Amino acid sequence: MSVHADDLVEYGFRRVIITITAVMCALLEIVDTTIVNVALTNMRGSLGATLTDVAWVITAYAIANVIVIPMTSWLSQQFGRRNYFAVSIILFTTASFLCGNATNIWELVAFRFIQGLGGGALLVTAQTIITESYPAEKRGMAQAIYGMGVIVGPTLGPPLGGYIIDHASWPFIFYINIPIGIIAAILTLTFVKSPKYGEKLRSNQVDWWGILFLIAFIGSLQFVLEHGQQDDWFNDNFIIFLSIVSFVGLLAFIWRELTYAHPIVNLNVLKDGNLRIGILMSFIMGFGLYGSTLIIPIYTQSILGWTATDAGLLLIPGSITTAIMMPFIGKMIQKGVPQGYMVACGFFVFFLFTFWMNQVMTPDTGVEHFYWALILRGIGLGLLFVPVTTLSLSTLKGKSIGEGAAFTGMMRQLGGSFGIAIITTYITRLAQKHRVDLLPHLDGTRLEVQQRIIGLQKSFMAKGYSSNEALNKAHQILEYSVMKQSTVLSYMDIFLYLGLLFLFCIPIILLIKKGKSKIDPAEAIH
Structure with a gap:
């Protein structure tokens, strides 16, 4: 029908x-x-x-x-x-x-x-x-x-x-x-x-080259983002090759879609100013949503020793907060509250969440320290998702709505992929940097370090280990504590940088809104 x-x-x-x-x-x-x-x-x-x-x-x-x-x-x-x-x-x-x-x-x-x-x-x-x-x-x-x-x-x-x-x-x-x-x-x-x-297209009108270039661009990019960290990024020849394929595929795809009579993806829909703002915000939102969803379970399982179920359950209250907020946000948009203000507020709230997380992370943080911070995250995401999506599609009509939704969906997914790739890379590299910075504090000539080693050695000897075995185990304990602390410091850094990214987006939104004075997104949906 x-x-x-x-x-x-x-x-x-x-x-x-x-x-x-x-x-x-x-x-x-x-x-x-x-x-x-x-x-x-x-x-x-x-x-x-x-x-x-x-x-x-x-x-x-x-x-x-x-x-x-x-x-x-x-x-x-x-x-x-x-x-x-x-x-x-x-x-x-x-x-x-x-x-x-x-x-x-x-x-x-x-x-x-x-x-x-x-x-x-x-x-x-x-x-x-x-x-x-x-x-x-x-x-x-x-x-x-x-x-x-x-x-x-x-x-x-x-x-x-x-x-x-x-x-x-x-x-x-x-x-x-x-x-x-x-x-x-x-x-x-x-x-x-x-x-x-x-009218539907005949098979000889289908943009087969566009499909091929899209697969080369997106498929290669997604592989690079998923496997870059474990393959050591551009030190791996295959990652370099796929990065080149992705870049060439992108250029060829844009050229094809702009010149072919029946493009597989209508790039002309990007002439809509609201959509351009929306896909940028969707990318940043995906970065924060999927990035923070990745960090928290890994931190709670690898550092705090939680089970997978407990780590997952920790995120539920914040998500319920977002779900409860959604209808209220929808009502506010219907009443004409400008989406730009709500998005700016959402970015600021998300910044507060990341700053809070940066402050409470330790090797022994409990669930009570996370609870309200994650509720704040839920509020921030609630203020972001609906206004960003509505703003993106607000001035589109007919089949352009589907084309615009495809762009926002793709950019949200790619934002998540970029977020996960960048975060996993920096967790590893920042942990190594912090480990190097912490090692001088374990100087064997310092009295408190010697006392700590002797104390650990004695406790292992009391369990039946020889003097040399106990000493080795004492050094292993110290090495493990350094690695654990350096990893926690890297998570703290990641949250801080993630928050700054969201904070720096606020003035950009306000500037874009003023520049688009001909189209008031709050009025456009009515």
């Missing part, structure tokens, strides 16, 4: 069902990006894989995701949005079943790639469906409802994955998608409408 754009607006029961379906699909996709993180060790053991091999379970999904996201609007136009969304759900659900039944690591990687192709489409298409199902004056509320799924999703993954691993086995992290996927597919085919896009 194809209808004109004005007829896509739904009311009453139909809109509720469509909204629930779209949020459910967005949640499915985002939970799956993080749920496998806590299951990698179990997968490695049962499939007989190396750590490098099992990392491809995450990489394959991420690469497929970012390749398909920019193409979703075009694919929706070719096959009809309802059909494309339903097929994506079925592909995602089928791939989930195949992932759970994989018998070796490369089977699992291949099925994860297929799952990522279906999943990338779910995220952006869900956003477009929700946006177009609401009248213009309620678009802020529509983005608030969608945002609940997007913000809560990355946080739900680790504790859900940890619970499943503790109580069942890793295939069940994929099997839980199946009943939800079946219900979502049925609801999509029953309730979702497709807008009328006009």
